[in-house]
Amino acid sequence: MGDLLSHTGSVLGRTTMICQDRRQERPTSPKMEDGGDALDWFETNLEGMCEVLRASSVDVPVWGFGPSPNVGFWVNRMLIEVGIHRWDAEQAFGRPIPLLDEVVVAGLDEFSVMWMPHLGDLDPIRVVATDMGRSWNYGHGDPVHTVEASGSDLYLRLMSRPSSASFPEEWERSVDSLAPPPR
Numbered sequence: 001m002g003d004l005l006s007h008t009g010s011v012l013g014r015t016t017m018i019c020q021d022r023r024q025e026r027p028t029s030p031k032m033e034d035g036g037d038a039l040d041w042f043e044t045n046l047e048g049m050c051e052v053l054r055a056s057s058v059d060v061p062v063w064g065f066g067p068s069p070n071v072g073f074w075v076n077r078m079l080i081e082v083g084i085h086r087w088d089a090e091q092a093f094g095r096p097i098p099l100l101d102e103v104v105v106a107g108l109d110e111f112s113v114m115w116m117p118h119l120g121d122l123d124p125i126r127v128v129a130t131d132m133g134r135s136w137n138y139g140h141g142d143p144v145h146t147v148e149a150s151g152s153d154l155y156l157r158l159m160s161r162p163s164s165a166s167f168p169e170e171w172e173r174s175v176d177s178l179a180p181p182p183r
Helices: 002-021 038-055 069-091 101-114 151-158 169-176
Strands: 125-129 134-138 147-148
Touching: 002 038, 002 069, 038 069, 069 101, 069 151, 101 125, 101 134, 101 151, 125 151, 147 151
Parallel strands: 125 147
Antiparallel strands: 125 134
């Protein structure tokens, strides 16, 4: 749990630096002091990031990855990052609850630009969030496969987490080998 809080705190701290200082180049992520309290580190960085994001215009260009590197990108990315790591923490205690719908939609919306380029040449697929009445297509061309599950289970599986969603074998192998996008 300490490693998860330390990692997430560093990501929140880096996002704060990028958006507060309007950085145009990738900064080095801050690190928790040796012997520091991981929960305090996380909470301090979360509070600071929320203050900066609330005070910033989403249209301000800043360093980032993907097609629209601006403060709005980081608002969306941090919703997903914190949402997925909340699930990781709950799962570590054997009590995971589904991802919030906002996290699912943001994550599935960004998947094609954030993660698909790292997956290689896969058959096009449609994912259907049965609990949300929404679907997303990934890949080029008409979908060859359709996967139906709750939105939470779809996104968790696409992020290499255990879930009840079952993807075609080539997709399973690819998502399990995903590396994080450039930071």
